[in-house]
Amino acid sequence: MKANAYVRIEESPSSGYISIEDIVLESYINNKYEDVKESHKQFGFTDRMEVLEGFKLKYVLIEVEYDGRKRSISEEDVKESLSKQSLAIKVDESMFGGYYLPTDKLKLILSDQLKQRKELVAQGLYEKIA
Numbered sequence: 001m002k003a004n005a006y007v008r009i010e011e012s013p014s015s016g017y018i019s020i021e022d023i024v025l026e027s028y029i030n031n032k033y034e035d036v037k038e039s040h041k042q043f044g045f046t047d048r049m050e051v052l053e054g055f056k057l058k059y060v061l062i063e064v065e066y067d068g069r070k071r072s073i074s075e076e077d078v079k080e081s082l083s084k085q086s087l088a089i090k091v092d093e094s095m096f097g098g099y100y101l102p103t104d105k106l107k108l109i110l111s112d113q114l115k116q117r118k119e120l121v122a123q124g125l126y127e128k129i130a
Helices: 026-043 052-056 075-084 104-122
Strands: 002-011 018-025 048-050 060-065 088-094 097-102 126-128
Touching: 002 026, 002 075, 002 104, 018 026, 018 075, 018 097, 026 048, 026 052, 048 104, 052 104, 060 075, 060 104, 075 088, 075 097, 097 104
Parallel strands: none
Antiparallel strands: 002 018, 002 060, 048 126, 088 097
């Protein structure tokens, strides 16, 4: 099966390998945003947070192929899809899955999204959560 998913990707500063921090189906990204907003409100982290557009920029939207019988998308499914889309290169294998390095294309996407998030903050686009 195929599904569009928002994936938060982190690169290890020591090894350079990528790790998948979070996977959210495209149809559930608004729910995830509301959950995070409620958490901020409940624990009193701050009285404002970034808008939905900035929140989405924390993630990379990709099409993921996965085994529909499992009824969920695994990190390995995401990494394999990143590899098929030339966003990651598989360099090693272990019993827990593969090790992947980001391509220049993925690094460019992540840096562009970070710049866009910084621009939103500089413009003062926040959502009050108090």
